[in-house]
Amino acid sequence: NAGVTQTPKFQVLKTGQSMTLQCAQDMNHEYMSWYRQDPGMGLRLIHYSVGAGITDQGEVPNGYNVSRSTTEDFPLRLLSAAPSQTSVYFCASSTDYEQYFGPGTRLTVT
């Protein structure tokens, strides 16, 4: 089991560019979510999905888009990157409360 995998590990974007952060899990978990971690803020929920075809917004969804076409994959799209989106992004999956996290993507927007 690879668990939760995320690509890329690092990314630098210019303001206004778009990109997709990839997340995949091989544990057949229905629930998947995206968080961002900023200094002094803990992890904040961006979007989540309770199963293929079903997504919903979390605490900080603005500027991000998600879709869930398969159980395994849950990509996060930045539509037009802004410096405020500089952060570390974590994807997680679970069947219940205990969530399994990926290793993270460190994104810098200049």
Add this chain to the structure above:
Amino acid sequence: DQQVKQNSPSLSVQEGRISILNCDYTNSMFDYFLWYKKYPAEGPTFLISISSIKDKNEDGRFTVFLNKSAKHLSLHIVPSQPGDSAVYFCAAALYGNKLVFGAGTILRVKS
């Protein structure tokens, strides 16, 4: 409006002694609480959890205590080891799998 607060940004403890990490919450509807541990450049890993219907849960060196009337939970690590040095996040669950995290506490265990 932070619903989950970890008021101590850092804690330093001698090896072999007890580490106590604290967490306060404001929403009485939270029904499940978890502690996660995070090393640099890695994702958080689940450590221990407790349901709102219990007041204590123990797993080896780790014990979590919940005081619902005070809306407070704490994580005790006994004895502390250098490998426990990490960032510890408290999280609370509302409406199923959605977690609300605290800002984290950096634990340093000195040998």
